[in-house]
Amino acid sequence: MSFSSCYIGRFRRTFAQIHSTIAGRLNRQISDCQKPVHRKCTWMNTQARLLSSRTQHSYRRKLVRNGEKKQLVICIEGNIASGKTTCLEHFSKTSDIEVMTEPVSKWRNVQGHNPLGLMYQDPSRWGLTLQTYVQLTMLDRHLSTITAPVRMMERSIYSAKYIFVENLYRSGKMPDVDFAVLSEWFEWIIRNIHIPVDLIVYLQTTPQICYERLKERCREEEKMIPMEYLEAVHQLYEDWLINKTSFKVPAPVLVIPADHDLPKMIRQYEENKEKILLGRNA
Numbered sequence: 001m002s003f004s005s006c007y008i009g010r011f012r013r014t015f016a017q018i019h020s021t022i023a024g025r026l027n028r029q030i031s032d033c034q035k036p037v038h039r040k041c042t043w044m045n046t047q048a049r050l051l052s053s054r055t056q057h058s059y060r061r062k063l064v065r066n067g068e069k070k071q072l073v074i075c076i077e078g079n080i081a082s083g084k085t086t087c088l089e090h091f092s093k094t095s096d097i098e099v100m101t102e103p104v105s106k107w108r109n110v111q112g113h114n115p116l117g118l119m120y121q122d123p124s125r126w127g128l129t130l131q132t133y134v135q136l137t138m139l140d141r142h143l144s145t146i147t148a149p150v151r152m153m154e155r156s157i158y159s160a161k162y163i164f165v166e167n168l169y170r171s172g173k174m175p176d177v178d179f180a181v182l183s184e185w186f187e188w189i190i191r192n193i194h195i196p197v198d199l200i201v202y203l204q205t206t207p208q209i210c211y212e213r214l215k216e217r218c219r220e221e222e223k224m225i226p227m228e229y230l231e232a233v234h235q236l237y238e239d240w241l242i243n244k245t246s247f248k249v250p251a252p253v254l255v256i257p258a259d260h261d262l263p264k265m266i267r268q269y270e271e272n273k274e275k276i277l278l279g280r281n282a
Ligand SMILES: Nc1ncnc2c1ncn2[C@@H]1O[C@H](COP(=O)(O)OP(=O)(O)O)[C@@H](O)[C@H]1O
Pocket: 078, 079, 080, 081, 082, 083, 084, 085, 086, 087, 213, 214, 216, 217, 258, 259, 260, 261, 262, 265
C-alpha cells in the first residue's frame, strides 16, 4: 500500500470514528427549539432536511441530544486550579445531582499520546491538536444522556473556545489557519446542535491563589505554567462572564468568590445550593 493511500485510509477511519461518536449521541431528530419536531430520520436525511429548512425558512433547526428532557445543566467555570473539581466533589454527595468532570484523563492519553503535555511543551505546534480533541470530548460530554434531574459539569464547549483557544490565538501561539479551522468547527457545532446550558457557576479567584493551588496539585504537564498564563485566562473569564464584553454568554451567571479556604467554600456552596438546584443566579 502506498504511503498516500495508507494515510487516506487512516484519515477516513479517524473521521468515521468521530462521526459515529457524535452521531451516536444524537437523537437523529430535528427540532426548531421552539417547536420540537418528532420525526425519525437517518443522519444523512437529517443533514438534507437541515439544509433544505435553512434555505426555505428563517428559523433554524438543530440536532438534539438523545432523550433530551427538562433536566437542568449547570456548568462550573473558572481558572485552572480554581477549585472546580473540588466543588463537583462536594455536590456529588447530593442526591438528584449528577456530576461530570472534564475529560482531562482523555486529554492526557488518547491512544497512547498526551496532547495536553504536548501542548504545554510546544503550543504553536500542538495547540490545534489538543483543542480539536477538547472540542470533540466536550461535545460528547454535552450530548451524553443525563441520568438525574440536575447535571453539574466542569466547564463547557463554550469556555474551551472562548477562553483556551482564544488565549492561544491572542498570545500568538496559534497560527491564523489553526484558529480559523477551530472557529469554523465551533461555529458549525453551535449553529447545528442544541447544547443547552441553564446556569453558569463562575468560581471567581485571583490568579495568585490559582497559582498556589496549581503548585500544590502538582500535575506533571502543568509544571511549566507561568503566572502570566493564569492571569491571561483570568482576564478572558472576567471579560466573558463579568464584564460581558467579549463573547455571548449562553446562560445566566452565578458568581461565587472562590479564594477562600475549603470550609468557607463549602459553606458558600451550601448557601447557594437552592439557587443552583433551581438553575437561578438570583
Ligand atoms: N478552597 C480551597 N482551598 C485550598 N485548596 C483548595 C481549595 N479548593 C481546591 N483546593 C486544592 O487546589 C487544587 C486544585 O483544585 P481543583 O479542584 O483540582 O481545581 P480545578 O478542578 O478547578 O482545576 C487541588 O489540590 C485542591 O485540593
